[in-house]
Amino acid sequence: xxxxxxxxxxxxxxxxxxxxxxxxxxxxxxxxxxxxxxxxxxxxxxxxxxxxxxxxxxxxxxxxxxxxxxxxxxxxxxxxxxxxxxxxxxxxxxxxxxxxxxxxxxxxxxxxxxxxxxxxxxxxxxxxxxxxxxxxxxxxxxxxxxx
Amino acid sequence: xxxxxxxxxxxxxxxxxxxxxxxxxxxxxxxxxxxxxxxxxxxxxxxxxxxxxxxxxxxxxxxxxxxxxxxxxxxxxxxxxxxxxxxxxxxxxxxxxxxxxxxxxxxxxxxxxxxxxxxxxxxxxxxxxxxxxxxxxxxxxxxxxxx
DNA sequence: TTCTAATAGTTAGAAAGGCTAATTAATTAT
DNA sequence: ATAATTAATTAGCCTTTCTAACTATTAGAA
Numbered sequence: 001x002x003x004x005x006x007x008x009x010x011x012x013x014x015x016x017x018x019x020x021x022x023x024x025x026x027x028x029x030x031x032x033x034x035x036x037x038x039x040x041x042x043x044x045x046x047x048x049x050x051x052x053x054x055x056x057x058x059x060x061x062x063x064x065x066x067x068x069x070x071x072x073x074x075x076x077x078x079x080x081x082x083x084x085x086x087x088x089x090x091x092x093x094x095x096x097x098x099x100x101x102x103x104x105x106x107x108x109x110x111x112x113x114x115x116x117x118x119x120x121x122x123x124x125x126x127x128x129x130x131x132x133x134x135x136x137x138x139x140x141x142x143x144x145x146x147x
Numbered sequence: 148x149x150x151x152x153x154x155x156x157x158x159x160x161x162x163x164x165x166x167x168x169x170x171x172x173x174x175x176x177x178x179x180x181x182x183x184x185x186x187x188x189x190x191x192x193x194x195x196x197x198x199x200x201x202x203x204x205x206x207x208x209x210x211x212x213x214x215x216x217x218x219x220x221x222x223x224x225x226x227x228x229x230x231x232x233x234x235x236x237x238x239x240x241x242x243x244x245x246x247x248x249x250x251x252x253x254x255x256x257x258x259x260x261x262x263x264x265x266x267x268x269x270x271x272x273x274x275x276x277x278x279x280x281x282x283x284x285x286x287x288x289x290x291x292x293x294x
Numbered sequence: 295t296t297c298t299a300a301t302a303g304t305t306a307g308a309a310a311g312g313c314t315a316a317t318t319a320a321t322t323a324t
Numbered sequence: 325a326t327a328a329t330t331a332a333t334t335a336g337c338c339t340t341t342c343t344a345a346c347t348a349t350t351a352g353a354a
Contacts, residue, residue: 004275009263011282013256016166017188018289021209023160036311041164054332062168067312069333074310091320091331109160116156119288127284128151134281135158137274141266142165183340201303214341216304221339238302238349 012138022119026112035108038063039075043097043105046081051094053086080104159285169266173259182255185210186222190244190252193228198241200233227251 024037035043038061045060046052058068072095075081080101086092097105120128171184182190185208192207193199205215219242222228227248233239244252267275 002272002275004272004279005264005267006260008267008275008278008282009260010256011279011286012166012263013170013259014191015282015286015289016163016170017184019159019163019285020167022289023163025209037164038311044161055330062172063311064313065332066314066334070311073333089321089331093332112160113153113156116159117152120152120155123284123288125149125151127280128149128155130277131155131281131284132151132158133274134278135155135162137270137278138166139158139162141270142162142169185340202301210340211342212303213305213343217340220304236302236350240303 023112023116026115027108035080035104039071040105040108042068042071042075043080043101044109046095047097047102047105050096051084051086053092053094057095075101170259170263173262174255182227182251186218187252187255189215189218189222190228190248191256193242194244194249194252197243198233200239200241204242222248 020037027035027037027040041061042057045057049056054065054068054072057072058065061068061071063071072081072083076083079098082096082098084094084096086094120131123131167184174182174184174187188208189204192204196203201212201215201219204219205212208215208218210218219228219230223230226245229243229245231241231243233241267278270278
């Protein structure tokens with residue numbers, strides 16, 4: 001049980017919520033359309049993996065199928081994504097982002113990204129590299145949540 | 148607009164939610180008492196700043212006063228914190244953690260911390276140092292949310 | 295000093311987002 | 325052909341959050 005490992009866990013538990021809060025605030029600020037963080041993440045996922053199923057989206061988001069079904073309902077109603085049926089297996093649905101959806105994701109992303117960048121602009125390059133590396137490591141570790 | 152800065156913002160936006168999710172899962176697993184992340188953060192804050200007011204807590208959590216009032220209700224009902232009146236200004240309340248509250252926070256913290264540590268145990272010391280440094284930097288940046 | 299402003303919290307009521315359990319529809323396997 | 329499995333939805337509930345309206349207390353101005 002290394003001291004270092006312990007310190008990492010601890011600081012992670014304290015810092016992660018703060019970062020999330022900042023991100024949430026920036027996302028809200030950059031709204032013209034009301035889009036929550038999970039909705040945003042959903043659209044990003046669908047953008048990256050077009051025609052993905054509800055199940056894979058649920059797994060990515062770490063939510064249950066019913067929750068994601070509702071979340072998708074909301075996005076479909078706002079015409080930000082499309083829900084189709086997969087011909088080869090008609091139980092499955094295929095999700096895709098509409099052009100307006102794409103535009104909204106991209107603009108929200110740009111705004112949030114630039115305000116986050118603003119906050120970090122006074123850091124040295126070495127600090128930034130540290131952060132980048134740390135995030136990449138954490139991304140790998142926490143990507144497949146719990147499996 | 149450095150590439151590095153941009154990459155940092157981007158990876159931050161992608162990774163932070165995943166980390167939060169993992170933390171939430173661990174907190175739930177380590178429950179014997181049902182305590183949400185915001186409640187946990189509230190108790191941590193009150194532990195650190197005893198006799199703090201509702202307003203300062205609300206500011207720390209990034210929530211509105213009514214929301215925090217309810218959140219505090221919940222903790223008071225579970226006898227995890229105490230809500231008193233400040234004699235010098237009877238409009239203000241003072242919050243403090245009970246001994247059972249303290250015990251629960253500490254055990255939840257220990258459990259979550261050790262399962263997070265478990266996930267990171269295969270990282271090298273240099274990777275861990277990277278993460279630690281990054282978190283400390285981000286903690287400083289995002290501590291005073293938005294001010 | 296007395297009335298008005300401002301401040302600290304609470305209450306009420308609505309909306310959103312999550313869950314479990316039950317249901318429907320389609321596919322696979324016996 | 326029927327049973328079991330899989331994919332998604334619906335129903336119903338609970339929690340968390342918000343805004344708006346309210347109460348109580350203090351501070352300030354006439």
